[in-house]
Amino acid sequence: MTSDNTAADPSAQGPLVGILGGMGPAATVDFYSKLIAATPAATDQQHLRVMIWADPTVPDRSQAIVGHGEDPTPKLVEGAQQLKAAGAAFYVAACNGSHAFLPRVREQVDLEYVSMIEVTAEHLSALPYVKAAGLLATDATLTAGLYQDSLAEYGVKPIVPEAADQHTVMEAIYAVKAGDLGPELRVSLVRVAQSLVEKGADVIVAACTEIPLAMTTEESPRPLVDPAVLLANRVVTKANSL
């Protein structure tokens, strides 16, 4: 926001940022918190105008990617349409798995989105010490190759957990969603991150929005990169440039 952009001038209210959320609800809260924290503002009126479409009934993205579930695309299209109808300038999705479906949503809804995954890959490629990135993500996000493809495009080597470790990651994610992550599972997740470091990871990417709720930056054996924070920063920059 520029200093001209105050509440005194109602026309200078800035663009509406759309958030496709509810996947899950806790991750949506987390992303909106990060967006608020990323916004330089001292009063309410200096914050971004945001519309959050939080539909937790969007069919499970993970199940759909591995081929067992209902296609979430129609519900995501509905959400993007609602955001567009309300006047959003662009939107973001606070759910990694949903990114597998966003290109198809884009074909049906004429509203630009900013990819959390691409923002992350771009960010990592700019860090001089990062040659390889360890991925803590859902089975589905890994199966869809979302981060692997984007990282490879930006010249960063993706490193994924062994099968047994990946099982632990999934357990932790579903425990966060259910609101009952215990201390043992927290430690197990740190152990998985450590195994990624042993395989060469220079950073750990919290490539599922529930991961930062399960492992803190202080617990991670290497810098924990939170794509939601990177996306929040990008949203602020982009909104203020419009």
Place this chain on the structure above:
Amino acid sequence: MTSDNTAADPSAQGPLVGILGGMGPAATVDFYSKLIAATPAATDQQHLRVMIWADPTVPDRSQAIVGHGEDPTPKLVEGAQQLKAAGAAFYVAACNGSHAFLPRVREQVDLEYVSMIEVTAEHLSALPYVKAAGLLATDATLTAGLYQDSLAEYGVKPIVPEAADQHTVMEAIYAVKAGDLGPELRVSLVRVAQSLVEKGADVIVAACTEIPLAMTTEESPRPLVDPAVLLANRVVTKANSL
């Protein structure tokens, strides 16, 4: 949600709950967190469908109530219209001060809202030990008499801070909004709450959405009643009854 109401049946997706937020953004995050916590759910799909219209550019409710500022009603009407257009079954506002304007919004937008203030007064009137309630609120919420009127209607005596103490309350609220509440101000706020108890308050009502972010239930000298939590519970009950 009943057990029939699963993602397997896309028509059984439940009502859309509207949230008029952004006043301030942190209080909106706080309310949505409380709504999620109030919802009995083990998976994403069992959570409520929510649309949040978070427009922080709504003119300052406090300034408008005390007669110095732009009328926030048009912006609130815009938000309520957006919520209605998207199909909300009803809406709530996660800002006490805004309740001074909601009756006027209701005249212009045919969409029911649930008053956080009335829910609170009703709740307190049902507690056998509560004869009087101390109010920690903005100048404006007190000037508008929002809680005083509603509590009186339900037979609970409202108790407000002395002028100097009220100044401390306002300082704390604006510090939370600016993200820089220090420890001294936290202690000062506890002192204000204690003076309300000395004047007979059986409970302390966190009658501004920023107050629970400034004083915890553990710090409060009497039970700290959080209207946002009461509203969240009511939203869940109401949504599940529709």
